[in-house]
Amino acid sequence: MSKHHITATVNGEAVEFLCETQATLLDVLRDELGLTGAKEGCGSGDCGACSVMLNGRLVCSCLVLGCEVDGHSIDTIEGVAEGAVLHPLQQVFLEEAALQCGICTPGIIVAAKALLEKNTDPSEEEIRYWLAGNLCRCTGYDKIIRAVQKAATVMREA
Amino acid sequence: MGNEENQYKVIGTRPIRPDGVDKVTGRAAFGADFSLPGTIVGRVLRSPHAHARIKSIDAKLALALPGVRAMVTGADFPELPDEITAGGEAPVNFRDVSHNVMARAKALYEGHAVAAVAATTAAIAEQALALIKVEYEVLPHVIDVRDAAADGAPVLHETMFTSGVEPAPKKPSNVAGRTEMGLGNVEEGFAAADVTVEREYTTQAVHQGYIEPHACVASVTTDGQATVWSTSQGQFMVREFCSRLLGMDRAAIRVVPSEIGGGFGGKTTVYLEPLAIALAKKSGKPVKMVMTRDEVFRATGPTSGASMKVKLGAKRDGTLTAGDMTLYYQAGAFAGGPAMLGCMTGFAPYALTNARAVGYDVVSNRPKAAAYRAPGAPMAAFAVESAMDELAQKLGMDPIELRLKNAAKKGTRAIYGVKFPEIGFVETLEAAKKHPHYSAPLGPNQARGVASGFWFNIGGQSSAAVHVNEDGTAEVVTGNPDIGGSRASMAMMAAEVLGIEYSKVKPTVGDTGQIGYSFLTGGSRVTFATGKAVCEAAQATVNELRARAAKLWECPIEDVEWKDGAAHPVGGQTDTRTVLSLAELAESAAKTGGPISGAVGINAAGAGAGFGTQICDVEIDPETGKVTVLRYTVVQDVGRAIHPAYVEGQLQGGAVQGIGWALNEEYVYDGNGRLDNPGFLDYRMPVASDLPMIDTVMIEVPNPGHPFGVRGVGETPIVPPLAAVANAVSRAAKVRLADLPISPPRLLAALDGK
Numbered sequence: 001m002s003k004h005h006i007t008a009t010v011n012g013e014a015v016e017f018l019c020e021t022q023a024t025l026l027d028v029l030r031d032e033l034g035l036t037g038a039k040e041g042c043g044s045g046d047c048g049a050c051s052v053m054l055n056g057r058l059v060c061s062c063l064v065l066g067c068e069v070d071g072h073s074i075d076t077i078e079g080v081a082e083g084a085v086l087h088p089l090q091q092v093f094l095e096e097a098a099l100q101c102g103i104c105t106p107g108i109i110v111a112a113k114a115l116l117e118k119n120t121d122p123s124e125e126e127i128r129y130w131l132a133g134n135l136c137r138c139t140g141y142d143k144i145i146r147a148v149q150k151a152a153t154v155m156r157e158a
Numbered sequence: 159m160g161n162e163e164n165q166y167k168v169i170g171t172r173p174i175r176p177d178g179v180d181k182v183t184g185r186a187a188f189g190a191d192f193s194l195p196g197t198i199v200g201r202v203l204r205s206p207h208a209h210a211r212i213k214s215i216d217a218k219l220a221l222a223l224p225g226v227r228a229m230v231t232g233a234d235f236p237e238l239p240d241e242i243t244a245g246g247e248a249p250v251n252f253r254d255v256s257h258n259v260m261a262r263a264k265a266l267y268e269g270h271a272v273a274a275v276a277a278t279t280a281a282i283a284e285q286a287l288a289l290i291k292v293e294y295e296v297l298p299h300v301i302d303v304r305d306a307a308a309d310g311a312p313v314l315h316e317t318m319f320t321s322g323v324e325p326a327p328k329k330p331s332n333v334a335g336r337t338e339m340g341l342g343n344v345e346e347g348f349a350a351a352d353v354t355v356e357r358e359y360t361t362q363a364v365h366q367g368y369i370e371p372h373a374c375v376a377s378v379t380t381d382g383q384a385t386v387w388s389t390s391q392g393q394f395m396v397r398e399f400c401s402r403l404l405g406m407d408r409a410a411i412r413v414v415p416s417e418i419g420g421g422f423g424g425k426t427t428v429y430l431e432p433l434a435i436a437l438a439k440k441s442g443k444p445v446k447m448v449m450t451r452d453e454v455f456r457a458t459g460p461t462s463g464a465s466m467k468v469k470l471g472a473k474r475d476g477t478l479t480a481g482d483m484t485l486y487y488q489a490g491a492f493a494g495g496p497a498m499l500g501c502m503t504g505f506a507p508y509a510l511t512n513a514r515a516v517g518y519d520v521v522s523n524r525p526k527a528a529a530y531r532a533p534g535a536p537m538a539a540f541a542v543e544s545a546m547d548e549l550a551q552k553l554g555m556d557p558i559e560l561r562l563k564n565a566a567k568k569g570t571r572a573i574y575g576v577k578f579p580e581i582g583f584v585e586t587l588e589a590a591k592k593h594p595h596y597s598a599p600l601g602p603n604q605a606r607g608v609a610s611g612f613w614f615n616i617g618g619q620s621s622a623a624v625h626v627n628e629d630g631t632a633e634v635v636t637g638n639p640d641i642g643g644s645r646a647s648m649a650m651m652a653a654e655v656l657g658i659e660y661s662k663v664k665p666t667v668g669d670t671g672q673i674g675y676s677f678l679t680g681g682s683r684v685t686f687a688t689g690k691a692v693c694e695a696a697q698a699t700v701n702e703l704r705a706r707a708a709k710l711w712e713c714p715i716e717d718v719e720w721k722d723g724a725a726h727p728v729g730g731q732t733d734t735r736t737v738l739s740l741a742e743l744a745e746s747a748a749k750t751g752g753p754i755s756g757a758v759g760i761n762a763a764g765a766g767a768g769f770g771t772q773i774c775d776v777e778i779d780p781e782t783g784k785v786t787v788l789r790y791t792v793v794q795d796v797g798r799a800i801h802p803a804y805v806e807g808q809l810q811g812g813a814v815q816g817i818g819w820a821l822n823e824e825y826v827y828d829g830n831g832r833l834d835n836p837g838f839l840d841y842r843m844p845v846a847s848d849l850p851m852i853d854t855v856m857i858e859v860p861n862p863g864h865p866f867g868v869r870g871v872g873e874t875p876i877v878p879p880l881a882a883v884a885n886a887v888s889r890a891a892k893v894r895l896a897d898l899p900i901s902p903p904r905l906l907a908a909l910d911g912k
Contacts (some may be wrong), residue, residue, distance in 0.1 A: 020281065022281065037184020039190070039419070040371070041371070041838075047451075049369055076184070078184050086179070086183070090183065093182050094182060097806075099181055100642035100807050103188055105181050131846040135367075135369055135838060137368055137815070138811045139811050140810035140812075141844075141846045142810045143806075143810070
């Protein structure tokens with residue numbers, strides 16, 4: 001079975017890789033490109049731990065085939081901080097203890113960033129519904145919601 | 159160390175956790191994130207049948223497939239004696255563990271491992287599984303716990319005879335054991351009661367639901383030295399279990415813990431690691447194994463569903479006169495469900511002089527139950543706390559007042575024999591009563607529920623080492639996977655004792671070759687027991703630092719005291735003795751005797767019991783049966799919160815897992831004993847939009863058994879919520895909901911049946 005040659009942009013950089021037909025974007029990110037920040041919690045689009053941006057849209061990378069991203073642009077958790085400077089969401093998640101085990105955190109930060117980029121002042125209810133596709137089993141979501149609210153304030157005031 | 163406010167510099171503050179940056183940037187390496195060059199992929203063939211005899215396994219075609227490197231079946235694992243070995247939270251039968259990780263003569267549940275292969279790619283490994291021919295003789299199966307315990311049920315184990323009954327049974331049964339404990343005389347107690355309540359309750363099997371599936375990599379050298387990288391709640395547990403299951407020396411297995419993506423008890427045993435070692439040995443290649451979510455649901459331990467009966471008796475003024483409970487707990491396919499823990503914990507919040515608890519540990523064709531946060535306690539508490547609510551209604555009493563009237567205090571004897579030392583249960587009830595939540599107005603179709611809960615918390619064996627670095631910073635090494643921020647607590651306790659800044663202390667979770675034995679992360683023990691070890695190691699380091707100062711000052715060590723991170727002469731400064739900071743002593747270590755360290759191994763006793771009380775407001779939709787949780791408050795005695803934000807997180811997370819247990823989560827089986835909902839879409843855990851904020855109140859009644867007063871906090875919060883939710887719904891619906899989960903169809907049926 002021959003592999004497909006794919007070129008794409010990942011976190012602003014041109015990449016190319018060979019990909020089996022059935023490989024998901026998540027497989028490619030993790031196994032071919034060494035970007036293991038996106039996690040596989042379910043492989044069926046239910047937990048959101050593999051959240052990435054595809055052409056500026058929030059997707060579960062386990063539901064996208066590697067072959068489908070040819071010529072497209074992907075942004076992952078690894079590209080959220082600018083060098084050593086954390087994104088306000090990342091900084092606030094640390095300050096507010098909005099993570100326990102941390103396995104869902106990359107997906108939640110990617111998803112929350114997508115929300116704050118289109119809605120700079122979301123209500124608690126809007127945050128809760130936006131993040132309803134990102135499972136967290138440790139926190140009960142309280143500190144996550146508060147962190148997103150605080151990050152929104154920080155970003156608005158910046 | 160007492161409990162006056164603000165006496166500590168570091169304890170009680172909320173610094174950023176040391177592993178935090180890696181976790182918000184995606185750099186933290188969890189179980190599936192690790193690989194070695196040349197790693198091949200292991201996959202497991204699982205039984206499609208709930209109960210079947212394995213007549214033969216033909217792997218010729220699979221082994222002939224290009225890229226397939228090795229295969230193992232039950233024949234590759236030694237038979238172990240059928241005996242109980244003392245474990246940590248619960249005894250372990252390693253024969254059962256071995257038979258659970260790889261079936262022998264029979265597959266005992268759908269998803270039971272039957273064979274495993276390793277191949278160069280995952281796709282080839284999957285193809286190979288499809289080529290393995292297993293001849294099964296399908297046997298009658300049993301799923302329900304009461305059906306399994308009944309005469310004439312299909313028997314899983316021909317060698318299982320119910321223990322704890324006289325005379326010893328002559329016929330094998332699915333009831334592995336009966337346990338009974340009691341206080342006083344229950345019959346007399348009920349005879350003295352003015353009011354009694356009695357009811358049957360059920361809960362369903364629920365999964366821990368950690369987002370990270372089980373994963374590991376194993377590599378074995380040609381001289382038999384294995385290294386395992388895995389996600390677990392205990393690297394020493396993985397080493398012991400693999401050592402026993404594979405007949406290898408402990409020293410021949412090194413286990414390196416990864417970051418762990420949630421466990422909640424579910425990662426206190428092994429599933430993949432022994433298979434990966436066996437496949438790595440056979441293939442000569444490192445083998446990586448990662449479960450799918452489907453496998454996690456079908457083949458790893460949920461906690462027991464339960465069928466229970468509770469009777470309470472009380473005087474007109476609310477004083478309890480007697481309590482009686484009978485619990486049937488699912489064990490899954492092998493003995494060892496937490497029925498006894500249910501018996502011990504259910505009545506523990508109350509001062510009962512007449513009490514009896516009988517528990518049955520029942521096997522059925524389900525995956526072997528694993529620990530889940532306060533194993534066994536939430537189900538019994540659901541039944542007892544529901545009965546307390548019903549009793550309060552019958553007496554026309556406030557449910558908190560009823561609990562206060564009967565609350566366990568220092569000196570109360572629990573049903574399992576102990577007399578409680580300093581506990582803070584009454585304080586949680588008082589705080590709940592005066593919390594604004596408890597008196598807030600409610601609207602139509604809304605109601606408020608209250609419930610309490612107890613968990614023992616454990617101590618146990620822990621190692622810790624503190625090393626002073628040359629520049630005056632320090633390392634803290636422990637042997638417990640950090641499941642929710644414990645590295646921060648370890649660094650904080652070391653910083654407090656050493657008297658240096660938190661940011662100068664680097665905590666590390668060592669692998670089995672880097673630190674002494676430590677029992678696993680479980681039982682809410684790490685901040686207590688491993689924290690105590692860290693305090694003692696830091697204190698030993700302080701004593702060594704004092705000795706070094708004494709050497710420089712040419713005085714006895716008794717003349718040196720340690721304050722604010724420095725050696726001071728007792729009685730004030732002199733010409734020759736001023737003050738020597740930790741950094742100065744570190745710099746001169748070569749001149750005073752070499753590197754400065756403190757290392758201890760302890761078996762921590764004195765874990766403080768945990769009590770909590772929770773308040774839940776719900777609104778029910780009489781048209782659809784949907785329950786909405788409107789407001790939620792968790793009150794708990796936490797002893798001493800080292801890092802309060804992470805303590806709050808434990809209270810919030812535990813409560814929400816309990817809310818899921820109460821409202822949504824359950825294992826659903828079809829008529830063939832196959833799981834119908836092995837995915838997050840159909841096994842519906844709470845999502846962000848299901849919930850309100852979870853308010854917390856931390857009561858601090860210090861535990862005298864810990865230098866800073868720590869009690870375990872992780873498990874207690876999951877004990878009350880099943881009943882807190884059910885009591886709220888029952889009051890809103892004006893009908894008692896005694897069967898979980900209270901899903902919309904179930905609530906609608908209850909409303910229709912009123």
